[in-house]
Amino acid sequence: IYTHSHVDHFGGILGVTDQDAVDRGDVRIVAPVGFLDAVVGELVVAGHIMVRRAVYQFGTLLPPGPLGHVDCGLGSALGLAPWALVAPTDTVAETGQELTLSGIRAVFQDTPDAEAPAEMNFHFPDRRVLCMAENCTHTLHNLHPIRGAKTRDALAWSKYIQEAIDLWADDTDVMFASHHWPRFGTDDVRGFLAMQRDVYRWMHDQTMRLANQGYGPDEIAAELPLPEEFDQSHVRGYYGAVPHNCRAVYNRYLGWYDGNPANLDPLPPAQASANYVDFMGGADAVLAKARSSFERGEYRWVVQVVNHVVFADPANQSARDLQADALEQLGYQSESATWRNAYLMGAMELRHGPSALGAVPIDSMAQAMEVEHLFDLVGVRFDPARFTRGPVVFNVHFTDLDEDHCLGVGRSVIHHRADAVDDEAIASIRIDRATFAATLSDAAALQSVEISGDRDIVMDFFAGLTVFGTAALIEPQSGQPRHQT
Secondary structure, eight states, X not given: OOOBSSGGGTTXXXXXXXXXXXXXXXXXXXXXXXXXXXXXXXXXXXXXXXXXXXXXXXXXXXXXSTTSBOOXXXXXXXXXXXXXXXXXXXXXXXXXXXXXXXXXXXXEEEOTTSSSSSBEEEEETTTTEEEOTTTSOSSOOOSSOTTOOOOOOHHHHHHHHHHHHHHHGGGOSEXXXXXXXXXXXXXXXXXXXXXXXXXXXXXXXXXXXXXXXTOOHHHHHHHOOOOHHHHTSTTSSSSSOHHHHHHHHHHHHHOSOOSOGGGSSOOOHHHHHHHHHHHTTOHHHHHHHHHHHHHTTOHHHHHHHHHHXXXXXXXXXXXXXHHHHHHHHHHHTOSSHHHHHHHHHHHHHXXXXXXXXXXXXXXXXXXXXXXXXXXXXXXXXXXXXXXXXXXXXXXXXXXXTTEEEEEEEETXXXXXXXXXOOTTOSEEEEEOHHHHHHHTTOGGGGGGSEEEEOHHHHHHHHHTSBOOOOOOSSSOOOSOOOBOO
């Protein structure tokens, strides 16, 4: 059972089964409706930068210990084994749907856009056991994880929990989730679920109460400490945190813009930072004042102001060191493990530079992906400045699927048509899905592919696709985007 569309809940599938077993019918895989689209939306379209930011969220490269990595809040550490994806065989389309799996009855609840875009809880009525997926764990969760994701719906999340209480609480002796430990006893389960329900509703309602009074997201985050009713419970911010969750609620309804025209079209960070530093009397003057603030324990302010010096002059090692010192102090004081990890990773990279860590394994996921998803990834990697020979159309025949598709290029975008052949196409490509996926990171994969028509223009197009490198997070990006050669 894939409870939801996050990689730590499907990426280890090859540890328990494989594609052949599924194809033979020996194994069924159950997932919520919209599962594959949600996976693609996160791991394919935005996956590369999410993986990079996840290194900060989970503190992946931090050494373990009191000055480094301690925990992730939701679990001990992020696994680094290769990911894979085998497509589901069964889809749960609605709440109340029942399946019998290996002789065990399971009744499902569809919970889209709560903890994940596609997610489901389920109940084993004959065993009186309830699984709340990742919708209820022993922590305050994220309404918007700092690794990046689509903003989650706090109000719907709260209502789904109430629905689960109504459906199953009286018929449950044991509740478990996709992380953490179980709860035992009907009364304990009901109380646990009610507390989780209430904290998401509180963040939603109070954020929007203040938003409707004109407060911006940063002001709201400063105005809403966790109430005493939640203070000694399992909804403290060990993983998520109230300040960034309040900002997420604001963003879901009102977006990135706070309504102040001064924030409508700001200068990009490096340019603005250079101006700030100049206005404040130069880097030395800023750092002198920042050191005094550091000695007074004003670490949030130090990080905010010295960031301008780093972005104005990334080579200023004094600024980098002071910024790292302040980030470390914020990390040591953070209850949220993800905040701690992010602060300490930032400090590490200021001192030692960024470290590359993996990429989204598109090749190993290709067999579970729709062809449309692969073309979506082509669009994300397409750099119009690198291919100026359009408009053109390529016919693409996928030999393993016996499907025809058209890939058009023009007006600085690509467009895709399924079940189509264009008689005016400049070239035709015969390729299988896995090889097509490989070409997105290595155009050399096309060397053995059958191409009729203008082969050179096909090679030029794929060679011009952007190759995503290690993005800078704590300082300005350096150089130009990288491409295939």
